[in-house]
Amino acid sequence: MISGSLSSFFVMYKTIQGSFFLTFFTDQCCFKMATSTSTPTHPPVRISLIAGRYLVFDIDAVMVLRRSFGLCGVLTGTMPQNPTQNLFLSMPQELRAEEARLVVDRGAGYVADEAGDHLRLLKEMSSGVGEKRREGYLRELREKKVAAKRLFDEEKEAVRRMHEGKRGKGKKVQKVEEGGGGGGDSLFETATAVQPAPKEALPAITPSTSNAMLDPAGTSGAIADENLPEPSAFYRELNKRGYFTTPGLRFGGGYSVYPSDPFKFHAHYLSSCYGWDEKIPMLDIVTSGRLGTAVKKSFMFGAEREEEEGGKKRGEGEVRMFCVEWAGM
């Protein structure tokens, strides 16, 4: 039920945020290495854990992750009307478990148990504590309505002007204008008419999405660190060195590793992560090396060194990496 209402939310989100999204794509994303977990200049990134997937729904958060943390994730949102159109996917962004863990470890955000948190917020809404939140939600609804109306009006106005330009100042145009001013607009309230707050007597609204109920600076529903996925030292090391990673299936590896933002560079490596003492068949190394060379990349594999005596925790040890490429003989 929750995921269903979320998907309807994506569509709405897309129409409203569409223009922002385009600027995000054309913008040169310069990746600044945020080396320390110093005081963040952005609200904590909310990663929603839904059905075992780590999703980010906020476009600003996606930009923060990409620019300052070298995380590009995978955009997964599609249009319910045309689900096979998958070349240009949109929000939400899905992160791998180790990426979600990295965001938390670097103090940039938190992972929220979305289903549980949503129900908790709903319950609170009917009690006194949630009254403010309810008002916030209604305000957000109203703002969205005004924004949608403005967009609609602008579009209508543009169409009208286009027709006016084509036909000149004939009688017909005047008729259209009269019709537009009378019948057309009466279907919608004007922007000013929407502004006054709804009467208290209105029936309560059940929010189908959580984001309007949330305090952007809060960490509602955050999952405790010990219940988060294991950190991956191999991935953390790549991220620390400024590499971006995407799922590697399209080049035949575990990850595709880019020297910087994938918008600007081709992948340098296709890579896999092994255990320190995991036995790798030679044929795997040879075939991956061969494949890597065929796609002008090098096959890189790595492992976290396991300390013999106590030493460091898992996910914090030294990482060794090796690159394999065809020798040309």
Added chain:
Amino acid sequence: MTTLNQRTSALTTIVLNNLQHQHDWTALHPHTQPNLPRTLLYGLPPKRLYVHPDEQVEIIRAEKEMGNGGGRIPQEAELEWVLPLHLSEKWSPAQFAAVFDALDARPPRSREITKEEEERSPWLAYKGSRRGKRVLLATVQDDSTVTYYWMHDGLVKPRQN
């Protein structure tokens, strides 16, 4: 029954013969060391086998500065490490790490590159102080096929093939 030692030495012999007779390598020597799991080889390929992409950039820059209409800087071959392996083997990252930790980047008898030479022609540093650790994996199959793949220690960007 053959011992493990005998089998790996047979492997070394196959690779040595293959390099010498099929690939025209010279100056081939076996190399043993107490902290190495098996005998490695080092030798001189007939022409240079590996040029780091950054070195290539330096060479092209030097050739441009030289002028004289597309003149090339002659590339001398350098000694390379070879690790003989059988296709049926399975090695862990720990084992590869141990091999790299035990080896010098430059095999014994490699030509010394002096500081002055490196300053005069920066690309020479990739044969000297800036040479990374790399080993040629020579993987043998029972039909005597030997395939050769480079393995570099650490992140080394791919060549522009």
